[in-house]
Amino acid sequence: MLVYPPARIGDRLQDVDTPALLVDLDALEHNIRRMQSMVVQRGVRLRPHSKTHKCAVIAKLQMDHGAVGVCAQKVAEAEALVLAGVDNVLVSNQVVGQRKLERLAALARQAVVGVCVDDADNVARMSEQAVRFGSQLNVLVEIEVGSERCGVAPGEAAVPLARQIDAAPGLRFGGIQAYHGGAQHLRQVEERQKAIANAVAGTADTVSRLQAAGLECETVAGAGTGTYEFERDSQVFNELQVGSYIFMDVDYAKNLDAANNPVSEFKHSLFVYTSVISRTTGVRAVVDAGLKALSFDSGMPLFADSNGLTYVRPSDEHGRILSSNGSPLPAPGEKLRLIPGHCDPTANLYDWYVGIRQEHVAALWPIVARGALT
Amino acid sequence: MLVYPPARIGDRLQDVDTPALLVDLDALEHNIRRMQSMVVQRGVRLRPHSKTHKCAVIAKLQMDHGAVGVCAQKVAEAEALVLAGVDNVLVSNQVVGQRKLERLAALARQAVVGVCVDDADNVARMSEQAVRFGSQLNVLVEIEVGSERCGVAPGEAAVPLARQIDAAPGLRFGGIQAYHGGAQHLRQVEERQKAIANAVAGTADTVSRLQAAGLECETVAGAGTGTYEFERDSQVFNELQVGSYIFMDVDYAKNLDAANNPVSEFKHSLFVYTSVISRTTGVRAVVDAGLKALSFDSGMPLFADSNGLTYVRPSDEHGRILSSNGSPLPAPGEKLRLIPGHCDPTANLYDWYVGIRQEHVAALWPIVARGALT
Numbered sequence: 090m091l092v093y094p095p096a097r098i099g100d101r102l103q104d105v106d107t108p109a110l111l112v113d114l115d116a117l118e119h120n121i122r123r124m125q126s127m128v129v130q131r132g133v134r135l136r137p138h139s140k141t142h143k144c145a146v147i148a149k150l151q152m153d154h155g156a157v158g159v160c161a162q163k164v165a166e167a168e169a170l171v172l173a174g175v176d177n178v179l180v181s182n183q184v185v186g187q188r189k190l191e192r193l194a195a196l197a198r199q200a201v202v203g204v205c206v207d208d209a210d211n212v213a214r215m216s217e218q219a220v221r222f223g224s225q226l227n228v229l230v231e232i233e234v235g236s237e238r239c240g241v242a243p244g245e246a247a248v249p250l251a252r253q254i255d256a257a258p259g260l261r262f263g264g265i266q267a268y269h270g271g272a273q274h275l276r277q278v279e280e281r282q283k284a285i286a287n288a289v290a291g292t293a294d295t296v297s298r299l300q301a302a303g304l305e306c307e308t309v310a311g312a313g314t315g316t317y318e319f320e321r322d323s324q325v326f327n328e329l330q331v332g333s334y335i336f337m338d339v340d341y342a343k344n345l346d347a348a349n350n351p352v353s354e355f356k357h358s359l360f361v362y363t364s365v366i367s368r369t370t371g372v373r374a375v376v377d378a379g380l381k382a383l384s385f386d387s388g389m390p391l392f393a394d395s396n397g398l399t400y401v402r403p404s405d406e407h408g409r410i411l412s413s414n415g416s417p418l419p420a421p422g423e424k425l426r427l428i429p430g431h432c433d434p435t436a437n438l439y440d441w442y443v444g445i446r447q448e449h450v451a452a453l454w455p456i457v458a459r460g461a462l463t
Numbered sequence: 464m465l466v467y468p469p470a471r472i473g474d475r476l477q478d479v480d481t482p483a484l485l486v487d488l489d490a491l492e493h494n495i496r497r498m499q500s501m502v503v504q505r506g507v508r509l510r511p512h513s514k515t516h517k518c519a520v521i522a523k524l525q526m527d528h529g530a531v532g533v534c535a536q537k538v539a540e541a542e543a544l545v546l547a548g549v550d551n552v553l554v555s556n557q558v559v560g561q562r563k564l565e566r567l568a569a570l571a572r573q574a575v576v577g578v579c580v581d582d583a584d585n586v587a588r589m590s591e592q593a594v595r596f597g598s599q600l601n602v603l604v605e606i607e608v609g610s611e612r613c614g615v616a617p618g619e620a621a622v623p624l625a626r627q628i629d630a631a632p633g634l635r636f637g638g639i640q641a642y643h644g645g646a647q648h649l650r651q652v653e654e655r656q657k658a659i660a661n662a663v664a665g666t667a668d669t670v671s672r673l674q675a676a677g678l679e680c681e682t683v684a685g686a687g688t689g690t691y692e693f694e695r696d697s698q699v700f701n702e703l704q705v706g707s708y709i710f711m712d713v714d715y716a717k718n719l720d721a722a723n724n725p726v727s728e729f730k731h732s733l734f735v736y737t738s739v740i741s742r743t744t745g746v747r748a749v750v751d752a753g754l755k756a757l758s759f760d761s762g763m764p765l766f767a768d769s770n771g772l773t774y775v776r777p778s779d780e781h782g783r784i785l786s787s788n789g790s791p792l793p794a795p796g797e798k799l800r801l802i803p804g805h806c807d808p809t810a811n812l813y814d815w816y817v818g819i820r821q822e823h824v825a826a827l828w829p830i831v832a833r834g835a836l837t
Contacts, residue, residue, distance in 0.1 A: 183740040239741035367613035
């Protein structure tokens, strides 16, 4: 239950035990500053998504640089962050079930807490718990703008829900949530632009129908790292929920298809540090990071420093390393940095970030919302 | 860092918060008893693999039923189990690097500890640490019998390594490790039988060459849930390291191709409990278990109790549910049991097993080696 950190402050990088999750602190800070300046230059607010990092230290760094708060995806994530001092969290997701609503309402006594809804019965139950706990929740109506996931259809369907929220004790109508997840990973910038143009149109229509009903949207929220430029410049969205930009990953690197692509502003700052544990043939080496140390849903990791090496065929605790161009295979004991295929579920496998600066351990940050599923 | 359990003892199943990892205690105990009797009837020892469950309570249950000890795959897993009272652990893997060897040697003061090797330099460094910590390690030479992973080639290559171990202070030559991981998931029982016949031949050859060199193999270890019958009946292997049989999963269920298949002896005992959080269209429902609540490396989970529902397109915290035969889509708040695609990396995502008997919570077991990566 309590995993101790794989290094001590001051250790040399090569003495960090493996597998470990490394954060390049200079690259992380670059990414935080860069996104903040990219967003505020157009008068839009930044509320980064903490589901990427699950770390209160990083959430507070983002807020120190100007973010108005953070998003979380689960009540348990929000709890972990608030208990660690983060004072403004939007649960950008549906919260369903008595126990979760009790916890959400209780949490809103300790911090500014928001949540999304797409169901009238859920609004009624949420109001009951907010009243019971004497708290106020800021509630956004979620509309479905292309993710094919949660949310009501854009347009008129949002109006009765917003009216219900506006009239419900303990709840405050806060605006609209409109996130297009699938658009983030479209490979061509033109495809992403087109998908978001469609999402913006549906969102704008919803906002004006609400306005016609006398319901102002203080917040119109959405966007991810792959599309944030388009929501930012839409004159409809006013709060961006980007997450992956702080770390980047192999999947987002595949979006680097066009000149002036916003994704190219950001650096890889997250690495899985792995050791070679076996090399008994000239064909392959074996490393100590497999399915429990990396997420493979978006494909294989890449080596950050070794062009000629390829990671293949993960098993639970092993990965196989091939040489694709005659590069020598690394020997047992050698340590290598991998860029994860997908940053969010990879970070969720670790308890500590090992912050690296100038090849030494400069920070150990607990991943307080790791495993915060409920 | 500290995730509290999603239920209390005595709660009704439907009141368990989600996502949660459920264990059907009757099915688990059936599986433990069944494997024990299947193995000992042929005079072979059982040393189940704890990498599947990472739980000291389950390890001790397995030993209470006759297992001689358990396997672990990482030093950190072995540490977590030993600290929780498990007194006999084989790390069925290479342990490389000064820090890990120090920890392994220290641990061998508190429990009977074994380890595998495939490299002469590693043996030398291991001996140094065993001497330094005043402990003794039981060392198996790993041979590569089809996994294309760690291990020296079967046959003569094992002899000099075994001699080196036998002569090294602090180390004791214990025998051979020969695990064929890839064979476990071959779909036809004949394919699995053939792969293991080949592994047995290489292992038998290695054992007799060692014997000719005056080195007796006290332990000849290997096998997994998909092939254990063949190693058990080989008259070469004498210790089986099966893991998945206690839980089973969708991937192992796909091995159910032939009559009298050993896999059919075992029941699904592991379930991810998930709630519907959104249903705004007639096309899909959305549940709260995605990439951080299930491992997808072996494919999609299946619904345990709902034939007409299909889980598709996971995202980080969501899964989409389709109805494949006109079954009604479940409503927000409804809870469903999923059979994970792959049990080991799924269990590693949780901090607690919620043990269920007669539709009520009867046990809460901490997953002490969850995240024990190093």
